[in-house]
Amino acid sequence: MDDAHFMKMALQEAKNAMQEEEVPVGAVVVQDGKVIARGHNMTERLQDPTAHAEMIALTAAFNALGSKYLPEATLYVTVEPCPMCAGALYWSKIGRVVYGTADEKNGYRRLAGSNWALHPQTKLSTGCCAEEAAQLMKDFFKARR
Numbered sequence: 401m402d403d404a405h406f407m408k409m410a411l412q413e414a415k416n417a418m419q420e421e422e423v424p425v426g427a428v429v430v431q432d433g434k435v436i437a438r439g440h441n442m443t444e445r446l447q448d449p450t451a452h453a454e455m456i457a458l459t460a461a462f463n464a465l466g467s468k469y470l471p472e473a474t475l476y477v478t479v480e481p482c483p484m485c486a487g488a489l490y491w492s493k494i495g496r497v498v499y500g501t502a503d504e505k506n507g508y509r510r511l512a513g514s515n516w517a518l519h520p521q522t523k524l525s526t527g528c529c530a531e532e533a534a535q536l537m538k539d540f541f542k543a544r545r
Contacts, residue, residue: 422442481507500529
């Protein structure tokens with residue numbers, strides 16, 4: 401199973417968010433080739449601005465493993481994490497982050513003023529299924545204008 405396989409799972413989570421009228425961002429956490437957690441944006445449902453897909457998936461992964469660190473895990477997320485989520489990823493010591501499309505407006509790279517706000521040991525891959533992830537975001541915001 402490759403990155404695209406797991407990113408398609410994250411894209412399904414993003415579609416679930418969209419059906420719930422949430423910003424369509426989805427995430428899955430994988431360890432040893434198995435999905436151990438998943439999440440999508442739930443900020444509207446929970447009335448919680450911190451309920452981003454990454455935060456939901458990370459919390460589920462911590463609970464699944466009984467650990468606050470994820471050095472052997474990979475997070476697949478459809479959109480570049482925001483600074484808040486990048487901070488949570490930093491503290492989780494996650495082994496790898498794979499994101500689909502860049503977030504030019506609110507992504508951690510732009511707002512953090514640095515190309516690297518993740519833990520020094522975290523590997524980063526970008527652009528996996530980027531077109532589909534970007535299209536979900538465009539469709540969502542176009543329908544609201």
